[in-house]
Amino acid sequence: MKTAQEHNQSYNYAFLDEPSKREIRRKTLKAVAIPGYQVPFASRELPIARGWGTGGLQLTLSLIGDDDCVKVIDQGSDDSVNAVSIRNLVQETTNVSVTTQTEAATIIQSRHRIPEVPLTPEQVLVLQVPKPEPLRNVESSEKRTRIQHGEKNYNAMWLELYEDIVKWDHALFDADYPVMVHGRYLMAPSPIPRWDTPKLHQSSFLTLLGAGREKKIYAVPPYTDVEPLQFDDYPFQVESFNSKACTRCGSTDVFLEENTDETNGEVHYQCSDTAYCNKVLDEKGGR
Amino acid sequence: MAYVTVTGGQEAIEAAKKLADTYRLDPQQPPLDPSLIQKQMRLLVDRIMSEGGLYAPELASLALKQSEGDTFEAAFLLRAYRSTLPRNHYSHVLDMENMRVIRRISSSFKDIPGGQVLGPTYDFTHRLLRFDLMDEHLSRDDLSALEESLPDGVEWRDKNLTFTKVAGILRDQGLLGRNPALSDTEPPFDITREKYTSPAPRSARLQALARGETGAMMALAYSSMRGYGAVHPTIGELRVGYAPVCIPHPYQEGESVYVGETLVTEVETINKFATNEESGEVEFFLGYGCCFGQNELKAISMAILDRSISDGGTAPAEDEEFVLEHIDSIEANGFVSHLKLPHYVTFQSKLDRIRATKEKQNGGE
Structure with missing residues (x-):
């Protein structure tokens, strides 16, 4: 019987074939060039289920090289079973070093948290995204949301916020609080708590967001404005x-x-x- | 390689994997040989290959063994394996008239050129449990006797049946339109290499449908037939057989190379007629379905959905985005199952909102 190590060498470095990784990197570059814009990509199936971090994982696998050190967290924890599972896959198919220390990592793949320790320009934060479309709750058709983004027509979201305030006297968005990126695109920051949202504003590090099932890559480059939707008299509040x-x-x-x-x-x-x-x-x- | 302290999560995963193996295996039984699945669970293997989008009977059988027969898991295993393979070629459009047919029926015409070929099917058997299969023994002689009792005797294997398409009869009479032809010179839109957006190119739509989950497609097709939509077609032709696959010759332009054959099910349905906007002729509209293996329910459902999407409308089965985005087994399964992952952070954020809302209602702040 083959050991796990031997067996996994029968797969390509970082699992995906090279043309696939190149396509993901090209789409990532486009995403960085247009902050907050959702770039469609083909999205490969991975040995991890769709909806379990395959968007983030494809970003990590396409970026990773021998000098990298990877940290994977799920809801803030390195020891959560899904984080362990993703980290094991990365390690088994690349042999790169892994860490739980935020400071030691060059790539941090995370589900629903941004680490408490401020990240540096040398680090890349990869966020796993279940629902990349911030307008989905107000418009179910992808065809129409694409047009709305094109026209920067976010009225439905402002109305949603306004209705919350009229009805409940504050905004009901919990995690995944919608943000405007550099005054142009409305973006779902992935279900990070509102606590983490301000960390994206004018950050020194690159944030990449990957949605595997919905086949979208988007990014917040360093030193980009990220502002939560809010009215002057009803400011955004963290938990x-x-x-x-x-x-x-x-x-x-x-x-x-x-x-x-x-x-x-x-x-x-x-x-x-x-x-x-x-x-x-x-x-x-x-x- | 850095060492990560082995922690609870790591140990739990290892233990769960081992435990699942102990549930799968029994010392009193020989472990299942995948070749048994490949032969005796033929229709299940076909379904997995089609939903997994990979024509590999051996690997599909292995996936079924590994997943203890869970079709969603098995199709997922094939898809994940598929991701490791580069795309080297696009085949020419399959020549279905040269299909080596094992079964072929039409519900539109009693007499079709070449005749109806019932082939291997349970359609007209009584669904009575065959208790004799509980303890089945079969010798080589028994199998020979079984074959000799067929109308064609032992010759059945060597029959090389090819038929012209039934749709051609109607087309010759100017009664049937054509779907937009798929180009044989331009490569198709490849949904495994590019994300399609709605309205999807025809090749993208057919690919998405061909990889769809049988049950999901059946439910949507049924909804259209039953009342949430308007497609209730006649099957012009349903054929199952081995279609030859050719790819463009890598060096000699204009030449092609035969690379093998795949078992496929192809369905053409005849739908209501209307005036063709391009030709101005009154014509029946066609619905097209095709998938790997013998999976007639899926191919018929695909033909209904293809037609239903083309016709458009307000019913779910008439909305291309709705249909194509929700029939993929791997995506639907993954996202529904992800609810099993911890949501501690997001739920904490929700708790914060409900508490703050209650405070406001109680006159706080």
């Missing part, structure tokens, strides 16, 4: 944790996840970014 602290590392200025203790029913909070939590603990000498 509130009412000054709660992580029960593990004590951090307060981070995105927290709440959990209920099954024995006493008490609610406690923990950092969603597990690598950050570990780092803070290490610095305190607490691990």
